[in-house]
Amino acid sequence: MIDARFGTDPRFGAILACVLLSSVAAPVIARAQAAPPARPVATAPAAPTPALAPAPRANAFSESVAALVNDDIISTYDLAMRMRLLMVTSGVQPTQESLPQIQRESLVSLIDERLQLQELRRVERDQKIDIVATDAEVNEELDGIAKSNNLTRDQFVGELSKQGVSPDSLRQQIRAQMSWQRWINGRYGSRLRVGEDQIKATQQRLAASAAKPQYQIAEVLIDANRTGGMPEAMRGATQLVAQLQQGAPFAAVARQFSSSPTAASGGDAGWVSQGEMAPEVDAALEQLRPGQLSQPIPVRDGVYILYLRDKRAGAGGLMVNLKQAALALPPGTSPQLEAAARDKLMALKTQITSCSNLEAEAAKVPGVVAGDLGEAQVADLAPQFKDAAETLAVGQVSDPIRTAAGLHLVAVCGKQITGEGVPDHDQIENRLYGQQISMVSRRYMRDLRNSATIETR
Template identity: 25%
Template sequence: MMKFSTLTLCAGLMVASYGLHAQLANPQASQKNQWDLKFTNGIAAQVEDKIITLEELRKEVTPLIPQIRMNSRTRFEFDKNIAIVTREILQNLVDRILIIRDFYDKGAHIPDTYLQKEYDDYITKEFNGDRSAFLDFLRIQGKSEMDFRDQLKDDIIVSYMRMQSLPSQTAVSPKKIEEYYQKNKSRYFEEEGVDLSMIMLVPIAGENPDLLQQTANEIIQKLEAGEDFAELAKTYSQDDQRDEGGDWGWINRADLIPQLADQAFALDKGGYSQPIQVEDYIYILKVKDKREAGIKELEKVRGDIEQEITAQLARQAQQRWIERLRKNAYIKYFLKEAGGMRSSPGTMQMKLGANGADS
């Protein structure tokens, strides 16, 4: 079933707007703010008869400011990141218009009953059905209910059309899986590891250390008598995995402190250790399974490879579809940060100036 979705960006492009420049730049340096108020009515791009304004673009970029604080270490890096994200967002806005136009060109429509259901479901999911809270949220966003409904409809259309562009699900041939595996073997390297369970004993403040050792010895005696390690972990262990029977899953050597790693990787499959004292704590380890370092066998990754090939085919199909929409549309980019983005044949790319014209 189609669900409400919002515009998303690649994680690597999650960087933000010019608002951070002042924090990254030399205090003595001066540079024109590209989001200056006099440009808020400027044009970033034209798609057929639709206009994308600088204000629309600014609203998309501004919320990403906190991320750029973490991702930009220098002024140069910031400038590079802001150019990347601006192009990415602008292209998404252009593509969104093209996708919606393609939907209507095909004579499609969204039933009012379906739109109303999605509208009600959104309020239920995000606001626990509290309509007053939802309306307060819209007021803060500076939107009306009609604005929200229009956005919701567009989101549904974009989601639906992207799904329609996907190729039909067909089985990936064993030959393609084998070829992919051979070309990408390095991706399936795994380090030496152990499937580890652990009992950790923590001293109580003021408790005689000998009592903790006695508890450890009691656990060892029960293990030697054949009692289940997982049940003993649930009873005695004092770590986060106690309720899971002390199960920590597959662990690489580097994941453990040296005192524990040496003991764990020296154990045979199914074996358990004697009590290991590390400062004030005592550990008892069990190795349920072991693996050597190396490339995973094809059969172990066949399912993952099939999913990856299917995802690649889907991305390629969507890209061909989007490229076709762009090719057949009139698109003009005005924003200089879109310098690498091509306008439609016969249109002219312009730099940003007052109201979108050359300065």
């Protein structure tokens, strides 16, 4: 069971304030970069920046226990180093208002990492396999992070040290992230399946929303289950919005604080259509202008912070493939004859199960002519057909439609969006897979937290 009173000891808060608030005015590494790096863990400048005040080891202040995780100790020094690492890599500045949020997020991250490594070492013992990343693998990841910032590993670690961050804190974070991702992907990755029906359903949903507003967004999701409830999630999100408004880089904040699968890409969610996200999020997006940051948006399991990069009327043109079954009826046909023709087509509609059997079923009805209308942009269709093409799902058949030539049943045999930014089959598959693997990981962590003995001091 978790004691959720993270960092409530006033003496401990005073110690951290003395150590951390001396660095309020100093630039941090994440603030010095113009664009987010390719790696998700940490960032560094291409040239040295003024350092934070040096962080003393335990002999400079009384080191004590910040938390116990199944009897595994997290010290106040561990927590202070993680708080510094979070500030340096996210650009969030320590103030009297933001310090509790920084402390809480740092402690939650350390607790999660301890739980992950404890679970992985248990699996290693039970199954006689190697999961936890080795020192060589951690160094290789550090090399990649440093290279993305035009530094060697030694230079990168030196920059962190100048900012008062222990390299061991970063190494622990990297080791836990790499190992946990390896375990989740290895255990569940091959079991998860993104079916063609899921991909087609997503394509159809995107096609149906092609005419709706489209938003290019970046997101931060604060998971209420992870932070200890909605009130804490709202408080944390409010503090993050204040820091973002003061200049903290959105991508760096997303990497450190967001629980969304997009965290690894700096919160970049790409283009989304109206209706794809929660109604509360849609309502907020409607009020934003490109370049604006939202206020915290509470949803069912957490709180969103959104940055609207751009907005457009639609993702592109909507292309449809249609077939029809028609009865010729010239203008001036009596209402009785038209009603009889309508009944005949409605009876035919019940026999059409898909586009593949439309022609065969139509051939059984005297006077009905069937044919493939081919592929066309919805915008180019006759007004009578346009509504059916936009609203019907693939495989559905319209009710009889009256035109000057007669009555028509129209079947939608295919839909696709054309235009820039439209995700293709593989992109949709990867997005759905990422959502599934993220959900598995979050549920796994929830179960570990619920079964653990976690005590904070």
